[in-house]
Amino acid sequence: MSRASYDSQRSRHVARSFLVSGFDLLAVVLCWLAAYQLRFNFAVPADFAHTGWLSLAWVLPLHAVMFRVFGLYKGMWIFASLPDLVRIVRAIATAAVLAVAIVAMLHPIPPVPRSVLVSFPVFLLMAMGGARAAYRAWREYRLYGMLASSGKPALLIGVGDAAANVLRQLHRSSEWRIVGILDDNPNKLGRELMGQCVLGTVDELDVWAPRLKAQHVIVAMPTASNEARKRIFALCLKAGVHAMMVPTLSEMMRGGPRASAQDHGAFREVRMEDLLGRDPVAIDCPHLDGMIAGRTVLVTGAGGSIGSELCRQIALFRPAQLVAYEANEFALYQLVEEFSRRFPEVALVPVAGDVRDALWLDETFARYTPAVVFHAAAYKHVPLMEEDNAWQAITNNVLGTWRVAKAAAAHRVPKFVMISTDKAVNPTNVMGATKRLAEMICQCVQTETQDTAFCSVRFGNVLGSTGSVVPKFREQIAAGGPVTVTHPEITRYFMSIPEAAQLVLQAATMGKGGEIFVLDMGEPVKIANLARDMIRLSGASDVQIEFTGLRPGEKLYEELLADAEQTLPTHHAKLRVAQARCAEPAIVEEALAWARGTRVPPPAEIKRELRRWIPEYVPYQRPNLQVVAGAPRVAEGS
Template sequence: MQKVGLKSLLVFQFDLLALAFAWCAAFWLRFNFSWPEDYGNTVLVGLLCMLPAHALACWLAGLYRGLWIFASLPDLKRVLKAVGGTLLAMVAYVVLLTPQPPVPRSLVVLFPLLLIMGMAGGRVAYRMWKEHRMFGALVCQGKPVIVIGAGRAAAMLVRDMERSPDWRVVGLLDDNAGKWGRELGGQRVIGAVDSLPEVASDLKVRHAILAIPSASIAVRRKVADYCAQAGLQLLTVPALEDIMSGRIAVNAIRKVEIEDLLGRETVCIDTANVAAVLAGKCVLVTGAGGSIGSELCRQIAHFSPARVLLVEQSEYALYTIEQWFAQHQPQIPVVPLAADVKDAVRLHEIFGEWLPQVVFHAAAYKHVPLMEVRNAWQAVRNNVLGTLNVARCSQSCGAERFVLISTDKAVNPTNVMGATKRLAEMLCQALYSVSNATRVETVRFGNVLGSNGSVIPKFQEQIACGGPVTVTHPEITRYFMSIPEAALLVLQAGSMGEGGEIFVLDMGEPVRITDLARNMIRLSGFSEDEIRIEFTGLRPGEKLYEELLADAEQTRPTHHPKLRIARSRPVATDLVREVEAWLEQRASPTDQAVRSKLLHWVPEYMPADIAAVAPCQSNSGQQA
């Protein structure tokens, strides 16, 4: 405290000296750099009158709350306030005391200008001197880097990096031609972004920082391509909302991840409509610890539900999402419930006790190759029987809505997983046609970035191990969307449905997995000569191209641009009875028998090994 008080006292004395200097210098300038002998009494009395007024004005303006080393515009505003108060004191001195000889009128302009220059200039000079002492030795240190962008974020970044021993900005690039040749924070804007390869070669840099937090995905991809051509590692600053909120500093740079290039624009939803469905309701989520299920839970928490029931088979996943609520949303009551959706007794117990009003069914087996061989019957039980159990319990307890999370692999499926999800969709349609008290809806979308089992973590691990990166086929493509986007659109669709619909999410353009692998290798700082791509062939049940709509289906638009409704063929009501009879068998059918039965109910299902399925069709009835 003594040290702080001493510094404030020194600053206070400086401001008083600045007043004395400005007052005397104003007279000196007024009389052409010569001291007017006749004005000695006027100068002295005026100084004695204004010193206490100036001290009071400085204190009221809060000049001694700021630190000189961080002197900036707010400090300048305080100086102007203090000078304004002192100027009033000067006017009062001239009017009330009418000194003889009178104060020259030009001092009304000269005196405040000199006082501002003294007080503000002293603070700026101190900051420059202090920063030179602290950071001047860093000027030639650090790795050279080019900054992409010459806006506000770039200015903040350049200023902060002047104090970093790790980085040294050597130039900026921006597509705005009006900024070329100008300087930002002492660094020159060299040219357009497309000149990056040439500039990087001339300046011998190995890193570039994208300092455009609001850059679109197309811009990010373009910059990443230029960096790949130049052999640069691309970094980026945090998102604009994080910078503006103060949660993250602009200099918290990070590597550009593949999600930055595959991610999509921000999704807007009708929050009022979603809130009307979820607020104050008891909401149940199956698969609550999975990729989609856990994000659904986090998004649901924003709409003030009365209670969230977390139904999950994995103990660790259930614990993880329960702990997230305890840390981030402690005000929302959650009930962690260990349960298998195949266990109808346990589900009836849960639904009977808690009577959920809105149900999201995200629990499923999703891994195509694993479910294709030696696990086909388990895929049926989990994806078909599990859906049937949860949907029936939702209807029996009087739930308002039941939403099935489906997949693009249910469209013209070529694998067991996709066929089981399509059969689950059909069962939901059949259940709703029998009893429409509960609005039964389906939401269908493709792969999500960063989900469990996603190709991206696999590629990251292979790159970290030095390769090779394995891709099944050179032309294989997939749709991708972010987990938060998928979860938000599921909530939007769930709030819009009238019952029986299959909502299809706008997945954008499909991405070639080979291009994905190449981008990830480049973003990791390697070339394809260092990390090679190896093609391993399509896995069991895997398709080259995913579809979002079956051939026999048409869609109609909704009021949300990223949601459409599929018009699928009608489903017979006796489908539920037939499927239930099949599911009740005790013995596990063979994979081929499962495929045969799925083909019977899902005519668009085209198993990759159709020849192996056909001979089993005559025996499937006996095994079923």
């Protein structure tokens, strides 16, 4: 801003302040005289009228000083609100008390009537507060009054602070128009919130939406349980309306989910994460605090979906240092930038490195001496790792895990946690088999040391992770379709990234050595149904679903336990310990010797060798499914 522009704005501000203070002082004069008129029934005796006019010589300066002291001219009338009214009340009340004291000291003859000293502050408060309220109403009508009948009609679900905030924001919006409120509290039916009536219950959505021609619903219930929100979203799908929601407090604290092009300031699009998500995880904060606070924590794969969320969760427990070990330079840069904004107090140490680099791992462990290691680095995409990249899955998932585990054992790291997958159970693909072999490596290294407690944590798909089906479907819907699903009957387990990271941390506090923890993933979800729900939620009824056939290495369903395994409960309801088949050190040593070889075996040999070391591994055979192969596109969401 130029100096001339700054001076011009300052001059206008001074002029406005002068006009406002002039109005307030005029109000003081008029209210003072009105109090006298009311006291004497509009027939003020001459001597009292004379005293009243003379008293203005000290009443005016007193109020002018109080108005300035209490900052009445810092705010703008167009945004006048409760804090401005509080300042006015304080200024007038203080001036009224001082006025009584001044009258008592001066003893004017005739005296100022006591009724004047009582009624004058009331008149003045009404004049000053009313003028500001009237000005704001007039300006808002001029600016936004024509918007009241414009915009798309929408129903609001919920009655509370969040709903009031939405109504305030949409009052100035030309895009949306609230036509009614629904809420399940019977005591609120027929009541009004900021001029909008509570018409009925949420179960009546399919009645009110067509009656009011509302094709959109805004869910203003950020503190409701996931089950309650799921019920509301199911009703929205049934009624054929497009749902949006007010973000939860935890989302806003985390910066919220990645916004879509249709997100709005006070609310956002409903996502599948809202339908598949679960209530927040209860974690054992004292034990986590004791494990992390004031200590160095190292996370491999720190730039990935799970690794980065682990870093965020760890940061909440005030580690002395957080070492982010990541091979992807850009992902590491993004993590550093995020932490500089959100966690500036956390000493984040970015280390660019590959888990297969034993020399650099040893240097990193020696330099930073971590107390806890979370090993999240891995290749996880099943089809990519199945054929042409099978050897990379071996070197990264198997050899990399072994080298990180050996470095942890050599440097006597107290706790080591490996992130595994449900695809390690009865694996049918190279990726799952390599993760099962990585679990076996951790069990074998555990037998070689008493200083480090090794454990693994298995869970299924995480919503929104790199390569997850949910963002893929979202992009396909935005592009107009088709949404590609491999098979009509394919199912998967889903969990949110924060929930998975929290349970991994919880498992770390419980691991004594050699355990394989299994997370409670809830009920499996049919991917075709998930695609249908996403299409309906988006409002794109013309988007079609196309079944493309199972990809290499892909199963119709995933398991969390192998056939011969059983689980034992823990003190946490969402964590169990798998009684897995014990790894044989000789087999693991043979596998590692082969992985450290000097040639790259063909995919067929890799699968044959994995089958020899992991009996439960049955390599994928592409089924001949007529229902999938060449299946026609199926229109959904209508």
